[in-house]
Amino acid sequence: MTAAGPSRRARRNEILKELGLTPLWHVRASGEDSAAQVDSSEHVVSHPAGAAEERRSKILRMGWDELKTSVEGCVACPLCQSRSRTVFGVGDKNADWLCVGEGPGAEEDAKGEPFVGPSGKLLDNMLAAINLRRGRDVYITNIVKCRPPGNRNPSPDEAGQCSPYLERQIQLIKPKLIIALGKVATQNLLHTDAAIASLRGRLHDHSGIPVIVTYHPAYLLRTLVDKAKVWEDLCFARSIMQGLGPSG
Missing domain, CATH: 3.40.470.10 (Uracil-DNA glycosylase-like domain)
Structure with a gap:
């Protein structure tokens, strides 16, 4: 893994934390039961009840720079995985x-x-x-x-x-x-x-x-x-x- 990988993940995690979007979505490893989960900050964020409205509310208070930074770190849907x-x-x-x-x-x-x-x-x-x-x-x-x-x-x-x-x-x-x-x-x-x-x-x-x-x-x-x-x-x-x- 390159040094850039952890740095990018850390930046995403920081942005997600500020937006109230943690915890991150977890993917269950193949063959494991639901109790054994793998943390994957490169995957899509889950949206528990009320979190979507909280996220929207925070975004609607952002200025240009913060908004652009938030978009760059967004993992709210699967499109983030292939961009x-x-x-x-x-x-x-x-x-x-x-x-x-x-x-x-x-x-x-x-x-x-x-x-x-x-x-x-x-x-x-x-x-x-x-x-x-x-x-x-x-x-x-x-x-x-x-x-x-x-x-x-x-x-x-x-x-x-x-x-x-x-x-x-x-x-x-x-x-x-x-x-x-x-x-x-x-x-x-x-x-x-x-x-x-x-x-x-x-x-x-x-x-x-x-x-x-x-x-x-x-x-x-x-x-x-x-x-x-x-x-x-x-x-x-x-x-x-x-x-x-x-x-x-």
Whole structure:
């Protein structure tokens, strides 16, 4: 075992202790009875009754630095076991615009930044079409901060464990408008199973913040014909933002 291994575990344990998430989940060794358990700080944290709400409450009191550190050490769901890096978010922390996708892909997992590679370039082009650019008056993040294996959609439990982090990001940014990119982001922000097609072109709400729904850039790379629909959505978003007036 390298020297970095124990150090990383110690850091995770310290973060978990501060969040009130200990004791850690235990894995019973094969062939042993339930009394014989193996402590494994590299595994997922159990959530006894009341612990989930306590964890959420603590996360919702964090500032930016503490929140990012907490995400980096999070072991609240199985996604922590296969990630290379957490993907916290990128952009203007006082942005009027917030873009929310579903989760990191392989390139995002390697670089630690959301929306890189072909889908990231397309998102940057989408933003440029409404006079925005990455890092200026827009913040970009995802529903989950760790890559789901095989780029599958995050499960409801995985999204649920990550939701306090996104909730706190939204509270800190105070965006005037949220753009939900794709089905997973839309379902989690709006708590609906409705199809994107039925939700486009209308204004929705998340915690008092207007939400506009559109297709995910990765979907557009596979379905070029729907790019025109996204342009319509972006024009709609721009008109809504103009109606909201200047920042206070």
